[in-house]
Amino acid sequence: xxxxxxxxxxxxxxxxxxxxxxxxxxxxxxxxxxxxxxxxxxxxxxxxxxxxxxxxxxxxxxxxxxxxxxxxxxxxxxxxxxxxxxxxxxxxxxxxxxxxxxxxxxxxxxxxxxxxxxxxxxxxxxxxxxxxxxxxxxxxxxxxxxxxxxxxxxxxxxxxxxxxxxxxxxxxxxxxxxxxxxxxxxxxxxxxxxxxxxxxxxxxxxxxxxxxxxxxxxxxxxxxxxxxxxxxxxxxxxxxxxxxxxxxxxxxxxxxxxxxxxxxxxxxxxxxxxxxxxxxxxxxxxxxxxxxxxxxxxxxxxxxxxxxxxxxxxxxxxxxxxxxxxxxxxxxxxxxxxxxxxxxx
Amino acid sequence: xxxxxxxxxxxxxxxxxxxxxxxxxxxxxxxxxxxxxxxxxxxxxxxxxxxxxxxxxxxxxxxxxxxxxxxxxxxxxxxxxxxxxxxxxxxxxxxxxxxxxxxxxxxxxxxxxxxxxxxxxxxxxxxxxxxxxxxxxxxxxxxxxxxxxxxxxxxxxxxxxxxxxxxxxxxxxxxxxxxxxxxxxxxxxxxxxxxxxxxxxxxxxxxxxxxxxxxxxxxxxxxxxxxxxxxxxxxxxxxxxxxxxxxxxxxxxxxxxxxxxxxxxxxxxxxxxxxxxxxxxxxx
Numbered sequence: 001x002x003x004x005x006x007x008x009x010x011x012x013x014x015x016x017x018x019x020x021x022x023x024x025x026x027x028x029x030x031x032x033x034x035x036x037x038x039x040x041x042x043x044x045x046x047x048x049x050x051x052x053x054x055x056x057x058x059x060x061x062x063x064x065x066x067x068x069x070x071x072x073x074x075x076x077x078x079x080x081x082x083x084x085x086x087x088x089x090x091x092x093x094x095x096x097x098x099x100x101x102x103x104x105x106x107x108x109x110x111x112x113x114x115x116x117x118x119x120x121x122x123x124x125x126x127x128x129x130x131x132x133x134x135x136x137x138x139x140x141x142x143x144x145x146x147x148x149x150x151x152x153x154x155x156x157x158x159x160x161x162x163x164x165x166x167x168x169x170x171x172x173x174x175x176x177x178x179x180x181x182x183x184x185x186x187x188x189x190x191x192x193x194x195x196x197x198x199x200x201x202x203x204x205x206x207x208x209x210x211x212x213x214x215x216x217x218x219x220x221x222x223x224x225x226x227x228x229x230x231x232x233x234x235x236x237x238x239x240x241x242x243x244x245x246x247x248x249x250x251x252x253x254x255x256x257x258x259x260x261x262x263x264x265x266x267x268x269x270x271x272x273x274x275x276x277x278x279x280x281x282x283x284x285x286x287x288x289x290x291x292x293x294x295x296x297x298x299x300x301x302x303x304x305x306x307x308x309x310x311x312x313x314x315x316x317x318x319x320x321x322x323x324x325x326x327x328x329x330x331x332x333x334x335x336x337x338x339x340x341x342x343x344x345x
Numbered sequence: 346x347x348x349x350x351x352x353x354x355x356x357x358x359x360x361x362x363x364x365x366x367x368x369x370x371x372x373x374x375x376x377x378x379x380x381x382x383x384x385x386x387x388x389x390x391x392x393x394x395x396x397x398x399x400x401x402x403x404x405x406x407x408x409x410x411x412x413x414x415x416x417x418x419x420x421x422x423x424x425x426x427x428x429x430x431x432x433x434x435x436x437x438x439x440x441x442x443x444x445x446x447x448x449x450x451x452x453x454x455x456x457x458x459x460x461x462x463x464x465x466x467x468x469x470x471x472x473x474x475x476x477x478x479x480x481x482x483x484x485x486x487x488x489x490x491x492x493x494x495x496x497x498x499x500x501x502x503x504x505x506x507x508x509x510x511x512x513x514x515x516x517x518x519x520x521x522x523x524x525x526x527x528x529x530x531x532x533x534x535x536x537x538x539x540x541x542x543x544x545x546x547x548x549x550x551x552x553x554x555x556x557x558x559x560x561x562x563x564x565x566x567x568x569x570x571x572x573x574x575x576x577x578x579x580x581x582x583x584x585x586x587x588x589x590x591x592x593x594x595x596x597x598x599x600x601x602x603x604x605x606x607x608x609x610x611x612x613x614x615x616x617x618x619x620x621x622x623x624x625x626x627x628x629x
Contacts, residue, residue: 052530072533073542085531089549099535102545150536 002063003027004049004154004186009058011044018044020211021058026203031180032188033197036207037233042190043158045207049188050156051075062153077154078147082162084139086131086146092118093127096146117145120179137168144176148183155180155187161196173199194234198222206230222272228343231270238271238313239343253288253309258340268343275339276315278304278323279332287332288313292325306333375609382602392599400603416567416583423505423566424559430506431513432521432555436547438514439522450518453511461508465575468504469495472576500576505569509562516561520554521547553622560619564612584608 004026011019019041026032034042047053049060051072059068067075086095094101096117097110105113111127118124121141131139140160147155160176161169177200180187191197197204198218205215206229214226225231228239242251244264249256261267282289290308297303302322304315313333317323325331351357385395403409438449471477472495482488494500528550532542548555570585584604592601 050534052533071538072530073536073538075534076536077534079531079534081527081531083525083527085525085527087528087531087546087550089552098532098545102536102541146535156534 003030005061006045006049007059007061009045009048009060010056011041011048011053012056017210019048019055022212024205024212024215026186026188028186029184030186030202031177031200032186032203032205033201034188034190034205034207035192035194035197035201035233036213037192040207041210042205042207044210046156046158046188046190049154050077050079075154076150076152077156078150078152079155080143080147080157080160082159084143084163086139086143088131090131091127092129092131092134092142095131095142096127096149098146099149113149117149120148121145122175136164137172140164140172144179148185153186155185157187157189159190159192161191162193169193169196170199176200198234204234206233208233224341225270225343228268228270231341231343236273236314236316238273238276239268240271240311241266241268243267251288251309252311253290256286256288256335256340257337258335258342259337260342262342269340270343271335271340273303273314273316274301275336276313277334277336278306278315278317278325279334280323280325280329282330282332284332284334286337287334290331290333292327292329292331295325295327306331308333378602379606381599382606384599384602386597386599391596400599401607403600403603404607412582412584412587415581416585419501419505419573419581419583420563420566420569422502423509423569424562426502426506427509427513427562428517428555428559431510431517431558432548433543435514435517435521436543439518439524440526450515453514457511457515459508461569461571462575464508465504465572468500468507469575472500472503495576496578496581498577498581501573501581504572504576505566508569508572509565512565513558513562516558517554520551524551557619557622560615560622564615567608567612 006022006024008021008023009019010017010021022045034045036042044053048055051067051070055068059066061067087098090098093111093114096114097105100110100113114127115124118127121144123138123141123145126134126138126142131142134142140163143160144157147157157176161172164172173196176189180200189196189200201218203215204218204221206213206221206226208229214221214230216224216226221230222234225234225237231237231239240249240251240256242249242256244250244261244267245255247257247261249258249261249267249269256269258269278292279287288308290306290313292304293307293312294305295302297319299319302317302319304317304323304325306313306315315333323331380394381392382400383396383398384392384400385397386392386400404413438446441449472493474491474493477491477494479488479491479494483491524547528546529539529542532546533539537545567583568585569583570589573581573583573586585608588601588604588608591597591604
């Protein structure tokens, strides 16, 4: 089997389980984002893949070979740390050449490789500078260049962009994605920023409390969240709890026709704010009556908060589709059946 | 926190007491010693006020040169050995759990509180033929007969290194515990075995701290005067031994003072150098 496979990978610290038994397959050339709140086990998972921590149980397979007990320095994976971990006593060029020097690559070849890598991260001509002379974004690129110096099979990044300001972070996300596409290198990024994951990933692995909640493409994770945690963590959503009766979902304020409901019992659905339609009339199919409590016009889109039978729902519309409603006005909120995702309870 | 430069005389109030103490118990005695170092020795008596260079002129003898160079070499040897032992030890110490680290530091501090006399006699016993470590080797069949390792240069080195080791660890500890542990992890992911990473990342990243510590231990060892006498032969006696000898037994206070002034100046010069090195590290 080609690619990286995690087979029941588990990490426990005493009685605390940092990572529940995890099975995951990552084909070659994929860009994977491990996404979750802090303490969800994503960094633990990455560190075990890198060989910096050893798993309590389970195996790590690369192209079918068991590498679980291979020491980190023999794995040849490139890794970028949250702190970047650039060596303060070396210049930029020496930092990038470090893995080559360790392996006894001739000086001239080292120099050529450093120039090539600096070109790759679009920072030519800084090889002789001290690390302390570079800006945050530049150091970021140097850390990436150093990790790529060995043309590694796996490229691992632990919250690589968290130290950068918002604008630079967005730009680096795109650049990192383009770089990965150009090199075709299997990449795993740990992040807690869902925008970052949506921008870069082919495969988003949403984690919480040491467990993988969902592993799917970004748009699948967004459109078809596996559970209420994923639905809530990725972007904004409206979660409605109700009871199934006579083929429809009875919620506070009305009954909704939703495809894919269980035959009976309680059920939770998730509807994204941009799927909701706000009407000036309360009555209609799949409509819940409510009162507009707050509107904010953010220019690119309009956000409406609507009180529906005591619970707040959020609807988002583009300026063109903006319904003519005012705060305090009674409205009808339509939940199109196809946009409602039934979550397992 | 706001920090303002002192503006009025009263702002210097808090340092008045320590300044007075420093003046009374350091500056004044040192000044007296400098004065004495220029005094004239009275044969068979004590000394009388004068201003002569003869005490300093005696430095230009072969004997003095030999003692001085031996003292310097011994101190350098102690510094290198202590740092070579203490650096890896401290590195491993900072990787341990906090509790274990504290226990080790308390233990090292208690070693530091041992007097030079106790250390000297303990090592003299441990290195003796009758009750020494060589008896263990004989019991293990590694040696034929127990031998005495003291007095000798090795014994002097062991004694002073033993005394300097806790001091060295405590000086290195802050720098090593501040070292970002991900540097070592990065070295590992880039292909360095732990040992290679230690020598290519940890040691060079802290080279300035190492140099500063070497100088500190060097100065510390330069002042040693009891251990060379307890564990060494007369040819292993240092400048400090010579000063004691001149001051207490030869009653040549002016010459002892001159040598002491010289030693203090050398030490101060080296401490200044270490501060300069430390400053460069902080700036980087």
